[in-house]
Amino acid sequence: MQVARTMVQTRGYNGLSFRELAKEVGIKSASIHYHFPTKGDLGAALAKRYTEDGLAYLEDLRTGSDDLRVWMQGYTDIFRQALVNDNRMCLCGIMSAEFDDLPLEVRTEVEAFNALNVRWLTQVLTVCRPQLSEEERQQQALAIYAAVEGAQLIARGRDDIQVYDQTIQTYRAVGLLP
Amino acid sequence: MQVARTMVQTRGYNGLSFRELAKEVGIKSASIHYHFPTKGDLGAALAKRYTEDGLAYLEDLRTGSDDLRVWMQGYTDIFRQALVNDNRMCLCGIMSAEFDDLPLEVRTEVEAFNALNVRWLTQVLTVCRPQLSEEERQQQALAIYAAVEGAQLIARGRDDIQVYDQTIQTYRAVGLLP
DNA sequence: ACCTGAACACCGTTCAAGT
DNA sequence: ACCTGAACACCGTTCAAGT
Secondary structure, eight states: OHHHHHHHHHHOSTTOOHHHHHHHHTSOHHHHHHHSSSHHHHHHHHHHHHHHHHHHHHHHHHHHOOOHHHHHHHHHHHHHHHHHTTTOOOHHHHHHHTGGGSOHHHHHHHHHHHHHHHHHHHHHHHHHOTTSOHHHHHHHHHHHHHHHHHHHHHHHHHTOHHHHHHHHHHHHHHTSOO | OHHHHHHHHHHOTTTOOHHHHHHHHTSOHHHHHHHSSSHHHHHHHHHHHHHHHHHHHHHHHHHHOOOHHHHHHHHHHHHHHHHHTTTOOOHHHHHHHTGGGSOHHHHHHHHHHHHHHHHHHHHHHHHHOTTSOHHHHHHHHHHHHHHHHHHHHHHHHHTOHHHHHHHHHHHHHHTSOO
16 A cells, blocks of 8 residues: 555556556555455545544644644645655645546545545634634635645646745745644 | 547546547547657647647736736636536646656646746736735745645535635635735 | 456557558 | 558456465
8 A cells, every 4th residue: 555655646546557556566466456346445545544644643743732833834744745755746636636537435535635634724723813713714724725735736747846835935925824 | 639638637647548539539549649649749739739728818818908806817717617617627737746647748838837827927916016026926926826726626626616716715815816 | 365367348559551 | 641450568357266
């Protein structure tokens, strides 16, 4: 699954190949089908674990500090890290782009990841923008998440980490990011 | 090329199939290779024309009105239109996600599209935010473009046009969009 | 319980052959 | 100038067969 995750993050769900994956881990492609009957099963499992890992990271981040700056820095850093690491993308970001090609079970997991991000960001906004209504907070959280994913997408298209850093910086300067 | 463009916008570059495309337009896949020797040639041609169409649209928009609101509404509307139209994505946005799989000639065209957007937005910012330096304007233009692409990406992942509208609205409220 | 080889219908690509 | 059929090595998937 480690290898498969990296493949999807660099080449997308459509770019993930059972045969290539099998070669990488030293078994035959038919053997992978024993563990994950279809590509959809593998994709869903990948997105599920990705979301679980993200949840653990974000929980640690929030409990490990009470500094808003640390929280947001930690948040934008995960997306930054993917780019630094071989110009990869967020697993669910790249899968969102392929949405129409995604089996139903994969879509569900991608949606769960989106929901996680919006939920976490909404909680952060509860602390730093208490004057807003819950609905306004959720909309801002969604906007922040969308903007960060967009920054990653464009920076990747340029293969330039500076594009990401400058865009995040601009989001901050303009007040979109707390 | 019309059919191919739609295919990429819904399923991505990797989801584009010569055989399926051939069936759709009523010839054999080998015949398409006569016009576009490789998939990269087709992809590059698609991105090139897409950029040309975008350029024409944005030029008309800017010369057809001198109202900033009309300009920005027109800008966010093209990206909105793709979603309304069968939940499609910006051709170059979806290709950015598949960047590592893209042949060099396609990458070049994707970059040209990015550059076009940043250039146009920078010009708009020259009018409405003249106090900024040229460099600041370019960075803001890039941030706006990235945020709009991100909004489209996330809205598509939810198959919900309201997510796009609300996110754009939030960008506006927060001052990211003029 | 886990793996494999062989088969199936797909894919991009090539090329000799047709009009 | 444009198209085609057949071949090549790829793909996900299935399944009978092995340990």
